[in-house]
Structures are given as structure tokens and as C-alpha cells.
Amino acid sequence: MKKMVIEKEKLKHNLDIIKNMTSSTIIAVLKGNGYGLGILDYARFLTENSVNYFAVSELDDAILLRESGFESKILLLTSTSVEEEAEAIVKYNIMPTVGSQNSALAINEAAKRLDKIADIHLKIDTGFGRFGFLWDKWDEISEFLKDLKNIRIEGTYSHLSFPFEKKPKSTHIQFEKYRKCIDGLKANGINPGILHIANSCTFLRFPSMHLDAVRIGSALLGRIPIENRYDLYKIAYLKSNIVEVKDLPANHFIGYANTFKTKRPTRIGIVPVGYMDGYGVEKSRDTFRFRDILRYVYHDLKTFKKKIYIKLGDKKAVPVLGRISMFNIVVDLTGTDAKLGDEVFMEINPILIESTVRREFI
Numbered sequence: 369m370k371k372m373v374i375e376k377e378k379l380k381h382n383l384d385i386i387k388n389m390t391s392s393t394i395i396a397v398l399k400g401n402g403y404g405l406g407i408l409d410y411a412r413f414l415t416e417n418s419v420n421y422f423a424v425s426e427l428d429d430a431i432l433l434r435e436s437g438f439e440s441k442i443l444l445l446t447s448t449s450v451e452e453e454a455e456a457i458v459k460y461n462i463m464p465t466v467g468s469q470n471s472a473l474a475i476n477e478a479a480k481r482l483d484k485i486a487d488i489h490l491k492i493d494t495g496f497g498r499f500g501f502l503w504d505k506w507d508e509i510s511e512f513l514k515d516l517k518n519i520r521i522e523g524t525y526s527h528l529s530f531p532f533e534k535k536p537k538s539t540h541i542q543f544e545k546y547r548k549c550i551d552g553l554k555a556n557g558i559n560p561g562i563l564h565i566a567n568s569c570t571f572l573r574f575p576s577m578h579l580d581a582v583r584i585g586s587a588l589l590g591r592i593p594i595e596n597r598y599d600l601y602k603i604a605y606l607k608s609n610i611v612e613v614k615d616l617p618a619n620h621f622i623g624y625a626n627t628f629k630t631k632r633p634t635r636i637g638i639v640p641v642g643y644m645d646g647y648g649v650e651k652s653r654d655t656f657r658f659r660d661i662l663r664y665v666y667h668d669l670k671t672f673k674k675k676i677y678i679k680l681g682d683k684k685a686v687p688v689l690g691r692i693s694m695f696n697i698v699v700d701l702t703g704t705d706a707k708l709g710d711e712v713f714m715e716i717n718p719i720l721i722e723s724t725v726r727r728e729f730i
């Protein structure tokens with residue numbers, strides 16, 4: 369048995385810290401199954417705590433939220449030009465990102481067919497090179513948008529590529545480009561709606577970039593790619609049990625590739641948690657980069673040196689011995705009074721934990 373436990377009190381602590389730092393609207397980013405917390409329970413928690421603006425990266429997640437009864441504003445962070453998707457977006461009252469003429473046309477046409485006005489967020493590419501109209505094309509954008517009668521601009525945003533840079537030069541350059549584009553749109557009579565550019569790191573480092581709204585993901589989980597000077601807590605852990613206890617003699621190997629050999633008679637415990645659950649694939653990186661999981665696994669298999677610890681019921685930390693396996697770890701229980709069946713606790717990054725592992729908010 370294993371379970372991810374999410375501590376609401378700690379989440380609330382982080383949310384309060386974030387709220388106290390700004391008067392801007394908080395858009396909670398729920399991509400990646402709510403950063404691994406489980407999107408519905410997480411959205412419920414946020415709603416109970418007066419956060420009523422969500423952002424997701426998958427249309428399916430947005431639809432799931434709607435079908436589960438959430439009436440909050442939902443920003444879809446991706447752009448689509450696919451007709452059926454555009455129709456679902458309009459039908460479910462989801463605000464899509466519009467970052468190209470094609471996506472604007474698709475939404476406008478879908479809204480026309482459904483006899484609606486669709487709210488959208490314009491996205492400006494100020495240097496990320498992903499979704500978004502190029503920042504210096506404000507005249508083109510304005511000209512083009514004037515003819516689209518079935519869309520209304522709820523907001524205009526951009527995304528920064530390097531806000532965690534030591535000397536954040538590129539951040540200031542991107543911000544300037546965003547500003548210029550907004551001014552250009554306004555001068556052409558386009559109302560850009562609410563303005564937002566800050567993700568967690570930008571939010572924490574650059575108060576002047578909070579604007580009308582901030583898009584917060586990782587900071588709510590207390591996991592940021594910069595030094596945590598903000599008293600943000602980690603809010604989740606993995607809980608399992610010792611399912612086997614046994615005594616090994618000295619000079620006995622443990623785990624794949626014989627990387628560990630007991631130096632003394634050793635009492636071991638087996639805990640049924642492994643790479644397949646997403647455990648141990650990341651040791652020191654707190655950033656949100658699941659595209660790198662495979663690389664980490666490979667790296668970790670090759671260079672497994674650093675000790676990983678788990679906690680026993682009495683909070684004592686004991687080391688994992690040998691490599692993490694697909695489904696199990698072996699821990700050193702020598703000199704402890706841990707018994708078969710005892711609960712154990714592991715530090716994890718929620719987004720890396722497989723969605724098959726049960727989540728529980730406490």
C-alpha cells in the first residue's frame with residue numbers, strides 16, 4: 369500500500385503567503401493533474417479558499433472541471449485551431465489562449481455557429497518561441513481582430529523563459545516587449561483586458577510584474593527554482609508500510625548492479641515503492657520539468673551515490689540501501705525498533721508521482 373498525502377494546512381499556509389504578497393488576481397495553474405496533487409481535489413481546495421480562476425494545459429482537464437461542477441474561470445494555456453476542440457471550448461465556456469490567426473478564426477467561427485461571444489486570452493510571444501503572436505506585430509493583430517465579432521478579449525498575456533536567471537536581463541527585455549505590444553494594441557483601439565505575465569518565480573522576484581493577475585503553479589506546492597526565502601512549505605509526502613523485515617549477514621549485496629554491500633549484520637525492511645511510482649527519479653531538482661524524468665532515471669542509475677532517506681513513524685530517518693528498484697526499496701532498520709507493517713514516510717515531488725498512486729487530502 370502507498371498513498372500520497374497532501375496537507376491542506378500547509379497548502380493554505382502557502383496560499384496565504386502568496387495572497388499577502390499581492391493584490392493581483394491569483395490564477396491557479398492546474399496543469400499536469402494539478403501538479404500531481406489530483407486536479408479535482410486540488411481545485412476543490414482552491415475554491416474553498418476563494419481562488420476562482422484556474423489555468424490548465426489540456427482541454428480534457430478543463431472539460432473535466434466543468435463536468436465536475438466548477439464554475440470558476442478557466443484559462444486554457446494552449447492554442448488550438450482544431451474545429452471540434454474550438455467548439456468544445458466555446459460550449460463549456462472555457463477561455464482559450466489565442467496565439468495565432470488560425471486559432472482566433474477557429475474560436476470565432478465556433479462561437480458564431482453556437483451564437484455566442486467567446487472570451488479569450490491573447491498570447492504574445494516576447495521571446496519564448498512557443499504559442500503567441502510575435503510581440504512587434506500589434507498592427508497586424510489589431511487589424512485582424514477587428515473583424516472577428518464573436519470573440520472578446522478577456523486578457524492578454526506572455527510567458528517568460530528565464531525568470532530564475534541570476535541577472536535577469538532577458539526577463540526585463542521580455543517585459544519591455546510585452547509592454548510595447550500592449551501599448552500598440554491600445555493605441556489601435558484594442559482593449560487587451562487583464563494583463564498577466566508572472567509565473568511563480570516571476571511573481572516572487574519581481575513585484576512590479578504582478579500586473580492584473582499572476583499565474584501561480586509551483587509556489588503553491590512550495591517548490592521553486594530559486595532560493596526559498598519566502599517560508600513556503602512542501603505540502604505532500606508519500607506514505608507506505610514496511611512489508612518485509614529480514615536480517616542479512618555482513619558482506620551481502622543489496623539491489624541491482626551490486627552497488628551496495630552490507631558491512632555488518634544488517635536488519636533490512638522492504639517498502640513497496642519504486643521508480644514505477646515515480647519515486648526517486650528526482651533528488652535535488654525542484655523545478656517543474658517532467659520531460660526530463662527519463663534522463664534523470666538514466667543519470668541516477670549510472671551515478672547512484674547520494675544517500676536517500678525515508679522516515680520511520682518516530683521521525684527517525686533511515687537510509688535506502690542499494691538502488692531503487694522498479695517496485696521496491698530496501699531500507700536499513702538496524703538498531704531501530706521498526707516492525708513489520710509500520711508506516712514509513714517519503715519526501716517526494718508530487719508531479720513526478722504516477723497518477724495511479726492514490727492521493728489523499730488531509
Ligand SMILES: *Cc1c(COP(=O)(O)O)cnc(C)c1O
Binds near residue numbers: 397445583584585
Ligand atoms: C506552467 C505555467 C505557469 C506556472 O508556472 P509556475 O512556475 O509553476 O508557477 C504559468 N504560465 C504558463 C503559461 C505556464 O505554462
